[in-house]
Amino acid sequence: MLSDDVITALGATGAKLTPQASLTRKAYWKCGGPAELLVEVKTLAQLQGVMAVVDRVTVLGRGSNALIHDAGISGVVLLLKGELAALEIAEDHAWVGAGMKLNALLNRLDQAGMAGAEPFSGVPGTMGGAVVMNAGTRLGEAKDRIESVEVVLPGGAVVTLTAEECGFSYRHSALPAGAVVSRAKIALSPDPDGARMVQREGFLVRRKATQPLDKPSCGSTFTNPEGDSAGRLLDACGLKGHRIGGAVISELHANFFLNDGGASSEELRQLIVHARRVVYQQTGVLLRPEVKLLGDWGPDPLGVDEGCADSVQPG
Ligand SMILES: Cc1cc2nc3c(=O)[nH]c(=O)nc-3n(C[C@H](O)[C@H](O)[C@H](O)COP(=O)(O)OP(=O)(O)OC[C@H]3O[C@@H](n4cnc5c(N)ncnc54)[C@H](O)[C@@H]3O)c2cc1C
Structure with a gap:
């Protein structure tokens, strides 16, 4: 919890402060809870001022690679505007x-x-x-x-x-x-x-045909393992269409995990953990999540550090 003194000092930087600001529309996955304090900075001096007051901030860009905890993000969430954009x-x-x-x-x-x-x-x-x-x-x-x-x-x-x-x-x-x-x-x-x-336009046309851009996602959920593609592995393991609540793996591109309406961040997290485990069980490949988790998720919410220790071993 930010103290009144800290909030007063943040206000003195000239930054715009919004307590308990909803982040749902600011994140591509369209889920997650509020920021304890949303701080919009427009100049380098304001940013320096904020960083002098608090020792930890969470920066939100467009939230196109961010899974925000359903309970939100404690402390300062920074948005960069004005001369910083x-x-x-x-x-x-x-x-x-x-x-x-x-x-x-x-x-x-x-x-x-x-x-x-x-x-x-x-x-x-x-x-x-x-x-x-x-x-x-x-x-x-x-x-x-x-x-x-x-x-x-x-x-x-x-x-x-x-x-x-x-x-x-x-x-x-x-x-x-x-x-x-x-x-x-x-x-x-x-x-x-x-x-x-012109080269870029051709590239974008191909992307539109191969990616489900009509539903909220964070693009690729996992990075591609060396010499292979995460989408190919997820597809080969039969995960297309797999659903947990409102979170579903795209039928068009298996590395896109979609909010199909009303998904919670916890449902998306569970879907990521499930998919990672199934791919490991069937292929021995441990996929590395590309998406960043923002908020207080506790240690290793995607089971990356522990590998897939509780999975059936492959082979
Ligand atoms: C439809 C779709 C397609 C995509 N396609 C691609 C693709 O082809 N290639 C690709 O690489 N990515 C892709 N992405 C993922 C995403 O767009 C990229 O990872 C992008 O770089 C994230 O930028 P952002 O501003 O949205 O960051 P956010 O999602 O807001 O944040 C990502 C991380 O960066 C941190 N951060 C953001 N800004 C700052 C800052 N100023 N200072 C310090 N930390 C900061 C955040 O705290 C967080 O940890 C796609 C996403 C979607 C939804």
Whole structure:
């Protein structure tokens, strides 16, 4: 519970505070409980001020890779707006505010006749979420375009990290503990005749045909194991259409777990654990969840650390 003194100090930063703010519409899965205190920051100074007051925050981008606990998130939930969601385009690079939506970034670069954000085509997150997740597609990954990342550390210090210092790997980064991404510098190149835009459009048409985009999901629930695809394994194990309450595994793409109406976050969690266990029992492959759990879930809610110890061993 945040104390009155802490809330007063947070208010003094100029950030907008909303207690017990619903997050349901702010998360792609459309479930989960409220934020104890939603804090909207619009400037770097406000963000530094917040980080000087509290030692732990939960940042919410577009919630397109986040499963929020049904009881909500205790403490401060940060939304990055204003100058922290702005774009500055230079000749061969751009500084992208962490709160900027990736589709807006792509549109703005198209208008400017510049290429550089293609890896984010069809990824519905923010720049900050893309850094943290090293988001990517067949057109590349965040790490291919990022030159440096500005973060605010607990206490309020601003640090600029090289791409190497971000520790990027497949759908993963290793930023300093508790760091909030404030902006990222990405490399740009001229695209005067829109060739990359045309390539992207073809890519998006294929995605629309193969992904269930009409129901709430978080995209891929699991990362692809080396040399295979999580969707193929889940399908081969007969999991398409498997349902727990309102949570169901898509018939179109088995790595998409859908809120089919009224699903709770707990139902989605149970479906993830079940699918992971079945795949392990039938194939021996331990899938790694891509989705991030936000809120107070307790230790290892997806059973990742314990593996699938209580499963029947394969073979
Ligand atoms: C339909 C659909 C398709 C998708 N397709 C793809 C795809 O092709 N490729 C892909 O990589 N992903 C894909 N995703 C997943 C998702 O869009 C990406 O992981 C995206 O990068 C998440 O960004 P976000 O802003 O929504 O982050 P959130 O979901 O809000 O947050 C994700 C994590 O990042 C943290 N975070 C967010 N912003 C910051 C910040 N500024 N500072 C510190 N921490 C932060 C959060 O606390 C959380 O731990 C898809 C999702 C959907 C719903």
